[in-house]
Amino acid sequence: MIDVQRLAVLREVARRGSFNQAALALRCTPSAVxxxxxxxxxxxxxxxxxxxxRGVTLTDAGRLLVEAAEAIAAELADTQQRVTRLTAExxxxxxxxxxxxxxxxxxxxxxxxxxxxxxVELTILEAEPEESLPAVREGRADLALAYxxxxxxxxxxxxxxxxxxTPLGEDPLRVVLPNGHPAAxxxxxxxxxxxxxxxxxxxxxxxxxxxxxxxxxxxxxLRISCTxxxxxxxxxxxxxxxxxxxxxxxxxxxxxxxxxxxxAEPAPRRHLGLALARRRRGRAARLAxxxxxxxxxxxxxxxxSDLG
Numbered sequence: 551m552i553d554v555q556r557l558a559v560l561r562e563v564a565r566r567g568s569f570n571q572a573a574l575a576l577r578c579t580p581s582a583v584x585x586x587x588x589x590x591x592x593x594x595x596x597x598x599x600x601x602x603x604r605g606v607t608l609t610d611a612g613r614l615l616v617e618a619a620e621a622i623a624a625e626l627a628d629t630q631q632r633v634t635r636l637t638a639e640x641x642x643x644x645x646x647x648x649x650x651x652x653x654x655x656x657x658x659x660x661x662x663x664x665x666x667x668x669x670v671e672l673t674i675l676e677a678e679p680e681e682s683l684p685a686v687r688e689g690r691a692d693l694a695l696a697y698x699x700x701x702x703x704x705x706x707x708x709x710x711x712x713x714x715x716t717p718l719g720e721d722p723l724r725v726v727l728p729n730g731h732p733a734a735x736x737x738x739x740x741x742x743x744x745x746x747x748x749x750x751x752x753x754x755x756x757x758x759x760x761x762x763x764x765x766x767x768x769x770x771x772l773r774i775s776c777t778x779x780x781x782x783x784x785x786x787x788x789x790x791x792x793x794x795x796x797x798x799x800x801x802x803x804x805x806x807x808x809x810x811x812x813x814a815e816p817a818p819r820r821h822l823g824l825a826l827a828r829r830r831r832g833r834a835a836r837l838a839x840x841x842x843x844x845x846x847x848x849x850x851x852x853x854x855s856d857l858g
Contacts, residue, residue, distance in 0.1 A: 560599075645674050647676065655695060687827060726785055753785075753798075796818070
């Protein structure tokens with residue numbers, strides 16, 4: 551029989567990449583972590599990690615166990631949430647969203663939802679996808695408005711993510727320039743290669759890697775002058791003449807002093823979507839589905855909050 555507590559220790563080792571970091575997270579000693587992993591390997595009859603001076607990596611058996619540990623943790627967290635809700639006087643609904651999506655995409659759907667369900671205790675969490683998706687999977691949130699960059703979506707039918715992912719559309723990244731910039735009045739899309747000598751301001755640290763990959767496709771290395779965590783701040787820096795910015799369309803402020811131009815393909819973009827827990831049950835789950843449907847329909851009909 552595989553010990554669930556040892557699975558939890560292995561899961562933390564996989565998350566942190568070392569016994570020392572896992573021990574800090576678990577508030578125990580590295581020796582205790584090592585002993586738990588060794589005991590798990592003895593009971594299993596196979597190694598679950600490969601140890602080196604650079605840390606630890608999972609074996610194939612270890613990866614299978616961590617997948618099982620993630621599923622068990624999500625199921626237990628979901629059960630805890632449902633037990634808590636059974637004793638609550640009011641139905642609670644928690645929605646996680648990234649900031650620009652919450653500003654531009656959620657208000658219309660939330661207004662209709664709150665009007666239809668004034669009794670629901672609604673909580674909105676601002677969180678990036680790397681936080682919001684695990685929150686839905688583990689039952690700490692009922693619905694997440696999220697995005698992914700290049701590559702496959704965060705959940706696909708039949709996988710072990712524990713999530714159902716509904717695509718909502720693309721959010722292209724635009725070049726934002728001062729009105730006086732030579733390229734500001736261009737009608738055709740701009741090419742990254744012709745902007746290689748510019749200083750770039752990014753409104754999100756994830757954009758740096760994405761911009762570097764797209765720059766490599768056209769054979770240029772772009773200069774990053776500033777990586778901000780707020781799209782409005784990044785656009786204010788453009789207005790101040792610090793550089794030009796790469797901003798998702800739904801993060802644009804509509805500043806009349808700035809010009810917004812598309813990039814020629816292949817252009818970077820975010821892929822928007824909604825995440826619901828696959829094992830959803832009860833009234834909160836039904837309400838989350840209702841809100842998700844309302845948001846999807848609103849986007850299809852172009853009901854997005856105004857800029858500015």
